Amino acid sequence: MAVRHTENGTTASAGTDSVSVRGVTKTFATKTGDVSALEAIDLTVAEGEFVALIGPSGCGKSTLLRLIADLDTPTAGTIEVFGKPATRARRDQDYGIAFQQAGLLPWRTVAANIALPLELHGVPAAQRKARVAELAELVGLTDFADRHPDQLSGGMQQRVAIARSLAERPRLLLMDEPFGALDEMTRERMQTELARIAAETGAAVVFVTHSIPEAVFLSDRVVVMSPRPGRITQIIETAFGKDAARDESLREAASFFDRVTAVREALHGVPVPVAGREER
Amino acid sequence: MTTVEPAQRPAEDHRAARSPERAGWSHATERRLRVIAPITVGVAGLAIWQFLVSVVGVSDYLLPSPAAIAQQFAQFGPAIWQAALVTGTNALIGLVVGTLLAILLAALAARWHAIDGMSAPIVASLAVVPIVALAPVLNSMFGSDSQFGRQAIAALASFVPVFINTVRGLRQTRPVHRDLMRSYAATGAQSFRTVTLPTALPYLLTGVRIASSLAVISALVAEYFGGPRGGLGSAISTSAATSAYARAWAYVVAAIVVGLIFYLATALIERLVLRRIPVGGAQ
Numbered sequence: 001m002a003v004r005h006t007e008n009g010t011t012a013s014a015g016t017d018s019v020s021v022r023g024v025t026k027t028f029a030t031k032t033g034d035v036s037a038l039e040a041i042d043l044t045v046a047e048g049e050f051v052a053l054i055g056p057s058g059c060g061k062s063t064l065l066r067l068i069a070d071l072d073t074p075t076a077g078t079i080e081v082f083g084k085p086a087t088r089a090r091r092d093q094d095y096g097i098a099f100q101q102a103g104l105l106p107w108r109t110v111a112a113n114i115a116l117p118l119e120l121h122g123v124p125a126a127q128r129k130a131r132v133a134e135l136a137e138l139v140g141l142t143d144f145a146d147r148h149p150d151q152l153s154g155g156m157q158q159r160v161a162i163a164r165s166l167a168e169r170p171r172l173l174l175m176d177e178p179f180g181a182l183d184e185m186t187r188e189r190m191q192t193e194l195a196r197i198a199a200e201t202g203a204a205v206v207f208v209t210h211s212i213p214e215a216v217f218l219s220d221r222v223v224v225m226s227p228r229p230g231r232i233t234q235i236i237e238t239a240f241g242k243d244a245a246r247d248e249s250l251r252e253a254a255s256f257f258d259r260v261t262a263v264r265e266a267l268h269g270v271p272v273p274v275a276g277r278e279e280r
Numbered sequence: 281m282t283t284v285e286p287a288q289r290p291a292e293d294h295r296a297a298r299s300p301e302r303a304g305w306s307h308a309t310e311r312r313l314r315v316i317a318p319i320t321v322g323v324a325g326l327a328i329w330q331f332l333v334s335v336v337g338v339s340d341y342l343l344p345s346p347a348a349i350a351q352q353f354a355q356f357g358p359a360i361w362q363a364a365l366v367t368g369t370n371a372l373i374g375l376v377v378g379t380l381l382a383i384l385l386a387a388l389a390a391r392w393h394a395i396d397g398m399s400a401p402i403v404a405s406l407a408v409v410p411i412v413a414l415a416p417v418l419n420s421m422f423g424s425d426s427q428f429g430r431q432a433i434a435a436l437a438s439f440v441p442v443f444i445n446t447v448r449g450l451r452q453t454r455p456v457h458r459d460l461m462r463s464y465a466a467t468g469a470q471s472f473r474t475v476t477l478p479t480a481l482p483y484l485l486t487g488v489r490i491a492s493s494l495a496v497i498s499a500l501v502a503e504y505f506g507g508p509r510g511g512l513g514s515a516i517s518t519s520a521a522t523s524a525y526a527r528a529w530a531y532v533v534a535a536i537v538v539g540l541i542f543y544l545a546t547a548l549i550e551r552l553v554l555r556r557i558p559v560g561g562a563q
Contacts, residue, residue: 066459070462071462099456099459103454103460116464
């Protein structure tokens with residue numbers, strides 16, 4: 001994974017950056033007045049970098065992801081994805097996306113669900129079939145290609161959603177708490193899988209989560225956010241090294257616990273006297 | 281990925297768990313009982329009916345005996361078949377046309393809220409149009425040799441439930457699917473075809489199932505108010521007018537059969553389509 005640690009607030013040329021967010025503010029109009037969801041957000045994600053957004057509910061981390069995906073538009077500021085405006089990047093299919101809900105179409109088989117984006121964008125059937133077979137293999141669901149989603153467990157459904165998000169070989173993956181609804185064991189396994197897939201594809205990832213160990217385990221940088229209004233309070237580099245294997249040994253490494261503690265302190269705003277074992 | 285979580289849904293196990301208090305009965309026995317019980321009740325009912333007429337002596341014009349009705353049914357078989365064909369055809373044409381119009385208008389109403397607002401009062405008034413009032417008007421409008429009036433009434437009766445259900449179904453699209461289609465930069469037509477319509481399909485089919493019985497009833501009732509001869513409704517009123525009560529009842533039996541056929545056919549379609557298109561369960 002090519003890791004380039006870019007400082008928060010860098011406004012230099014964004015030509016090679018995957019995501020460049022500059023001075024972004026998002027305000028939602030409600031009946032009781034405007035609610036500020038995000039305020040003055042600056043964030044750059046380098047090519048191939050894995051960035052986690054973490055913070056309590058209402059800190060605007062999902063909103064920020066939706067803005068990058070151009071599912072919403074910012075009230076102020078600019079967002080560029082691979083040097084293009086976010087809208088253009090969405091139209092060009094420059095990113096793949098996965099949500100907390102797998103969002104599979106229940107009337108389609110696993111294979112047809114993975115093929116959905118390819119189908120919509122007119123990829124010929126033969127190519128589609130080959131790509132779907134590849135992706136099913138990648139997420140370990142080859143034997144389940146003909147099943148329908150209601151015959152799969154939550155973890156398997158989420159893997160289908162990840163395969164679908166990778167269908168068009170995007171160089172950027174946007175993930176909004178994709179493992180939030182899974183049990184802890186499945187979740188850890190999925191994290192290991194995702195780390196492997198991200199390394200194999202070399203795609204940059206923006207990953208929203210509210211689990212501290214998950215954020216630390218997966219990312220190169222953890223972006224800590226605070227609510228009302230949502231803003232970035234701190235960015236913590238995990239600095240495990242670009243070749244560090246993200247496997248069970250990392251989960252038990254001292255450096256892992258150090259980072260978990262650092263992120264927790266950043267979240268709570270005060271140093272925690274004793275290094276805790278685990279948050280979740 | 282080497283690990284594979286097991287599929288969570290054991291196929292039919294819930295059935296066994298449903299009635300623990302009758303655990304002594306095997307599946308086969310229970311299934312047989314489900315068929316035998318209603319038949320027994322039906323036969324007993326007919327026997328009591330026959331007993332009332334032939335032994336207690338309820339007069340024939342009040343209640344013809346089942347045997348007399350069956351005899352009339354056999355004697356007028358071809359005529360009954362012809363009449364059922366006329367009514368069935370009218371109901372079918374009405375059901376198909378009404379359903380197609382309802383889907384079209386529902387799609388427009390779901391797409392453009394202005395159309396929804398415009399159509400709401402019209403649909404509300406269509407829903408309360410009394411067939412008995414409309415039938416004579418349409419029959420005189422289209423002349424006494426046209427089936428059009430009857431088909432139009434059946435279409436009208438079918439339209440309302442299909443429209444209401446389809447509009448509801450078209451609004452069930454989940455936000456996550458909408459976001460997904462937007463992230464794919466899918467066109468409106470693509471989203472409609474791949475997400476909106478399949479989501480609405482179970483609702484639509486329920487509407488059609490409800491409409492199927494209404495179509496038969498409306499086509500039949502419309503025959504009471506003029507128009508060409510033929511059809512079960514005409515035959516029932518003619519037979520009753522000439523005091524052939526048993527024959528009138530034979531036609532009523534045929535009407536029930538036609539209605540059931542429509543209902544069962546649409547229920548079967550619903551079942552087959554929903555089996556091919558499983559809904560729910562996916563997150």
